[in-house]
Amino acid sequence: MPATHVIEAVTESQLLRLGEALAFIARRGDLFALSGELGAGKTTLARAVIRALSGDKDEEIPSPTFTLVQTYATPRMQVAHFDLYRLGAAAELEELGLDLALKNGIALIEWPERVGDLLPGDRLEIRIDDDGSSGATRRLTLTGHGDWAARLDRFMAMRNLIGGGGGANGSGNGGDCELRYLQGDASVRRYGRLLRHGTPDAILMDWPRQPDGPPIRNGLPYSRLAHLAEDVRPFVAVADALAAAGLTVPRIRARDLDNGFLLLDDLGDRVFGREIVDGTNQATLWQAATDALVALSRAPAPQTLPVAGGGEHRVSAYDVGAMAIEAELITDWYWPALRGDQLPADDRMTFSALWSDIFTDLAKMPAAWVLRDYHSPNLLWLPEREGIARVGVIDFQDAMRGPAAYDLVSLLQDARVDVAPELEAELFERYCAGVAANPGFDRDAFAFAYAALGAQRNTKIVGIFARLAKRDGKPQYLHHIPRLWRYLDRDLAHPRLAPLKRWYDAHFPADARAIPAAIPVV
Numbered sequence: 001m002p003a004t005h006v007i008e009a010v011t012e013s014q015l016l017r018l019g020e021a022l023a024f025i026a027r028r029g030d031l032f033a034l035s036g037e038l039g040a041g042k043t044t045l046a047r048a049v050i051r052a053l054s055g056d057k058d059e060e061i062p063s064p065t066f067t068l069v070q071t072y073a074t075p076r077m078q079v080a081h082f083d084l085y086r087l088g089a090a091a092e093l094e095e096l097g098l099d100l101a102l103k104n105g106i107a108l109i110e111w112p113e114r115v116g117d118l119l120p121g122d123r124l125e126i127r128i129d130d131d132g133s134s135g136a137t138r139r140l141t142l143t144g145h146g147d148w149a150a151r152l153d154r155f156m157a158m159r160n161l162i163g164g165g166g167g168a169n170g171s172g173n174g175g176d177c178e179l180r181y182l183q184g185d186a187s188v189r190r191y192g193r194l195l196r197h198g199t200p201d202a203i204l205m206d207w208p209r210q211p212d213g214p215p216i217r218n219g220l221p222y223s224r225l226a227h228l229a230e231d232v233r234p235f236v237a238v239a240d241a242l243a244a245a246g247l248t249v250p251r252i253r254a255r256d257l258d259n260g261f262l263l264l265d266d267l268g269d270r271v272f273g274r275e276i277v278d279g280t281n282q283a284t285l286w287q288a289a290t291d292a293l294v295a296l297s298r299a300p301a302p303q304t305l306p307v308a309g310g311g312e313h314r315v316s317a318y319d320v321g322a323m324a325i326e327a328e329l330i331t332d333w334y335w336p337a338l339r340g341d342q343l344p345a346d347d348r349m350t351f352s353a354l355w356s357d358i359f360t361d362l363a364k365m366p367a368a369w370v371l372r373d374y375h376s377p378n379l380l381w382l383p384e385r386e387g388i389a390r391v392g393v394i395d396f397q398d399a400m401r402g403p404a405a406y407d408l409v410s411l412l413q414d415a416r417v418d419v420a421p422e423l424e425a426e427l428f429e430r431y432c433a434g435v436a437a438n439p440g441f442d443r444d445a446f447a448f449a450y451a452a453l454g455a456q457r458n459t460k461i462v463g464i465f466a467r468l469a470k471r472d473g474k475p476q477y478l479h480h481i482p483r484l485w486r487y488l489d490r491d492l493a494h495p496r497l498a499p500l501k502r503w504y505d506a507h508f509p510a511d512a513r514a515i516p517a518a519i520p521v522v
Contacts, residue, residue, distance in 0.1 A: 003149040005156050007140040013176060015041055015138065019048020020179040021162075022124075023144035025155055025206070026053065026190050028077055029102050031120055033112035036128035041138060043083075045126065046108045052078050052181070069096050076181070078105030084114040090443055093118055101333035120453060126154045147246075157259040161212045162194065162204065177201055193266065202253060205262040207232050217325065225325040229399055232260050235397035237305035237313035245299035245369075247292055247324065248382065249496065256310050267392040273417050280381065283423060289379055289411055290427045292388040294434035301369045301401040318370050318402025320359040327456050329463025335507075337516045347507065354500045358452050365449055366440055368404035371396045376417045377408045402433075405449040406457070413454050413487040415461050415480055451494035458484045458491065469519040478515045485513035 010018070022032065022045075031116065032049070034042040047061040053074040064070040064083040072079040087093070093115045101107045102120070112119055123145050131139040144152030162177065177194040181408045182203075190206040209231040209466050215222040223230060232255070250264035272289070305313045316322070331351060335343045343351075373395050380392030408431055412424040419472035435441050462484050465477040483510075494502035 001149065003144045003152045005142045005152060007142070009137040010140050011137055012044065013042070015045055015128075015140075016048045017176065017179065018140070018159075019045050020052040021155070021159060023049045024179050024181050024190070024204075025158070026077070026106050028105055029122070030106040031102060032106065032109050033106045033113055033119060033123050034108060034128070035125065037130075040128040040130065042128060043112045045128070046081055047112065051082060052179075053077070053079055055180075055429060069101075071101070074105075075183070080105065080107045082109040084109060084111040087111075087114045088460075090115040090118055120146075121474045122148055124148045124152060145242035149304045149483050151430065156258050157256055158204070158206065158261050158411040161254055161256050161261050161263055163344045179204065194263075200266045200268070203250065203264040203266045205232065205235070205264060206260065207235075207262075208260040217286060222325065226322050231257075232262050232397075233257055233307045233311065234313050234399070235262065236309065237307045238315075238396050239304050240308060241299075241302075242296070242371075242393065242396060246295050246388065248385070248389050249396070250392075250394060252308070253279070255309050257307070258410070267380045267382065267394070270381040272379045272381060275381045277419060282417075282419075283426075285379075285381060286411065286419070286423065286427055287430065288388060288391050289374070290408070290431050291434065292391045292393070293374070293407055293411070294431060295433045296369050296371075297404055297438055298408075299369065299406075301367055303401070316400045317367065318363070318400040318406070320356070320363050322400075323362065323456055324352065324355060326460040326463075328352070329467065330459045331463075333463045333466040333470060334516070337470055337519050338512055345509075348358045351503060351507075354503055355456070358497070358500070359456075362403055362449060362452055365403045365445065367401040370400045370402040370404070370406045371410075372398045372400060372406070373410065374407040375414045379411075403449045403453060407447055409450050409454040409457060412489070413458065415458075415484060417485060424490075448494060448496055451491045451497060454491035455497060455500065456487055458488045462488075466516065466519070475519050478519060481515050482513060 005415040007018075025169070026049070031283060032046075034045060036042050043063050050061050050072055051057055051059050053076055054072060055075060061072075061081070062070065064081050065085060068083060068086065068230060070081045071080070080097070080100070082096065082098070084093070098107060098109075109119070112125070125141075125143040125145065127143075129139045129141070131137055142149075142152055142156075162179070177196050178198075180193045180195065182191040182193055187212055188207070192204040192206070193200055194204060216222055217225060222228075229235065236257070238253060239252060242249045243251075248267070250267055252262055252264055254263040255261070272285050275285060287350045301315065305314055305315060307313050328351075331343045331348055371393070374393070378393065378395040380394065382390050382392050408428070412419055412427055432443055432446065436443075462481060464485075465480060468477045469475040488504065491497065492504060
């Protein structure tokens, strides 16, 4: 059944904010049908959506009254803006290319009633009416059809969080903060920045619970085997634990756990990778991040954490199964991208057997925090603060309990930024000196774990980047492949990894360690 929501007393400013919110949640295939009398505000709303998607508040958006359709190429997707007021007959809609527009992006249609029942079943209808008040406000009636019925309910929950007193100081009618989409990385999560009077005010995290993928082993999907977080609850629980340990993480201002929305403090844009480009000394950044890991090593990693707002989160162990399924990404995705076929069964069995004993040894090590993605895209520089508080940490929802070396090697063998061997060695020693007094610390065992986990992590990421290119159409990540192989060479030089090194050298010789030619890079 359709879902309907009415928004009363909408000012023009709030209509623009609604357009930004629609742009934020828009995805390919979306159709927005805008109806109302002449001058009601349909074109104003359409322009707000297009400008939000383009990232240009001043972009000229002419009315398509005479052309009937106008298309725009935006960084996220193509937008087709239709005006059907002068359409001769409903059947002409097909000639205007609506199907192609929905395949390539989204469509905004003014005067949708001109085509009757020819519109797709999945659509969001927005009716704009003068509400008769002296304040020139409008009444908006939003009706979600098909898959938009559930999406509309969730959209309204998002607007309520933004503007319903959730910390961004907005009004109950969606607030007066601008919402700007933030380009993400490889994740399913979506982020937006809320600005008040042009000043950053908060970050909106949009993370609906993800459906399980296809089973790949023992009836379980990859996300379960690799212990990946599937909604916002782990983020909430781990954020509180890390803050208690002294790390700088975004404070959670407001939450809607059921719908998957969080309103977070905005820690800024000074991610480590960009800071290096802008001239900040890499050693200064990486030293501070190393010191933060030393501080984290003194905090216990519990098996369960409370979730503020309800329930608890079980912190998974980084077990043999998770390590193995991640390492196999290189055989599942990178090998086929290189060779055009699957790795022979005997070679796969040998690969798994060589890793098996290593993973068993790693899983026996003392359980510490493993944030899992402690690297340059998720570390923010806050130089106005003191000590380890200068390092802002994000994207930690997949945290587990496992060998402490994992996060250090994630930092010192950053997948997206070169870390010189000399700096890596210096900071490895800095970390070891910092944790030397910790109960049970064994430097030789830690050095083995560092090399083994580095080899496992870089193996995994090579596979992930091949998967992103081949399956998800994101070949830009392939540029990092040669760097990952250089790190792998460092890791596999550890004497205990010699048999594994021989396997890699035999199956991935020098010519296999460049950007795979089988996948085009854009």
